[in-house]
Amino acid sequence: MIKKMVAASVSATLAFAPFASNACTAVNIVAKDGSVVAGRTMEWAFDMKWQLTANPKGTTINLSAPTSLKLPATNLSSKYAFAAIAPGVLAGPPAYLEGQNEAGLGISGNFLPGFTEYQTVTPQDKNYVSILNLGGFILGMFGSVKELRNELPKYKVWFDPSEVKGLPTPPWLHLVLTDRGGDSIVVEFVKGQMMIHNNIAGVLTNAPTYD
Template sequence: MNKYFCGVIASCAIAFTQQALACTGITLQSQNGDRVTARSIEWGSSVLSTNLVVVPRGHATQTQTAQGPSLSYKNTWGYVGLSIEDKNFVVEGLNEKGLSAGLFFFPGYGLYPDYDKKQQDKTISDMEFVAWVLGNFDSVANARKGISDIRLSERYKGAGTVHYRIADKSGAQIVVEIVKGEMKIFDNPLGVLTNSPGFDWQMTNLNNYINLKAGTVAPVDWNGTALRSPGIGSGLLGLPGDITPPSRFVRAAFMVSTAPNLKSADETVLYSFKILNAFEIPIGLEEENKANPIGLLSATQWSSATDMTNGVIYYKTMNNARIRSVDLKTINFGQVTYQNLPIDKVKSEPIEKVVIR
């Protein structure tokens, strides 16, 4: 565990997470019905230690909250995930049944119930929830039932709260939030998620942008004066361009709603990365003093895309924009051993030299 990461989170809590954490999630579908979720993860204050974890069926886990121990379990299903700072802190992943789950920071609006030792076997820490979901459920429908009795508790005291996206290859998708100690589960028809405020507010806020449309506004006549757009894209006037969660939610929803349905899952995966490129946050935007933490090339430290239909998870990082993939169909989750691998074997960007003769 990175001591700086834990110490900063615990001491700066909500104020820190509002400034340094930003995640954007989208969902696309190909013409043949293949479904892809994709997301970015931003952390602007230090380099996150991110690993690729391969977790077999039957893997035993003892979870832990800030106040005490929580539930223990053995995986029913194997999965591949991306973890940050601790191998159990899976923030995005896909299991062998095509269920996808992801964690998104949710500072200032969530509130977990008080820890109750008597309900230890129904309690799990916020940072270990995604791993538990991936290891135990094969569909959104079953996950919705299975999580209803679960109590979320903070892994680190004062570290703010998170919310979750759970999706499967049928197209079902839900958002899970803990507000005032109560679990709220929302259907997510657009497949978009960012951070705070709450998901229901974000969806309502979209009504303020119904004037937006793809393309260019037609010429108009004002009392005999012909007016026309100076260039393409005037239908997007009013689309917010800042990096706050509400603005990113609106942009993501608009881009998803106007995205073409491409022929294959492969094309859809590549297109999802193109959309996410529009949400990358360069160093310097989040802090007033132009701070540049050592080794941090981008506040967007990595992005991933998950082909739930065909069982493949893809990712690229700030160190290497080349897209890499893990095909879960090639893994025997009944025999594979638990693995915790660095997300970047080499932290450098391959550059192809073009030789002119």
């Protein structure tokens, strides 16, 4: 099932990729029998050289702070296998923006320029993750939206442009997260705060913010 759903996502991405624009749409559909279909389009002007990767259970998930703070990094062993897509133009480890894990939890990142302001990590913080590692962290460590509602606010999500090479634009993103039961949330970073919205509409586009 995960192979079929990932293949459908990749097909939709490739089908819409040639259009020279920066608009995307993610849509969730819940059938009468309770089956959930989460899909998206990818109308993106930049050639990101997308790469699809299968990550087995036990994959190392790195959680770190900006290097200037010299805070300790944490390496976790993923609880779930997952398949995800990352931009190949980005130097360094894959930054997963789209994917699904074996528990049926999926993530989709859409562009949110003009509104996104990630959180500020301080020397006193204990839990932190770069936006570039957030997708892998979510897919590798969580099995449901309920878990994410409880655990994700405990972490600060940051971005430092000086530590990124290869991206044609900063990753100003908001995320839609959907599990196999159809529960769905939108996660945004506005004015330095994490905002979590119930995805009542079942749709996420680009700017403005979900609310």
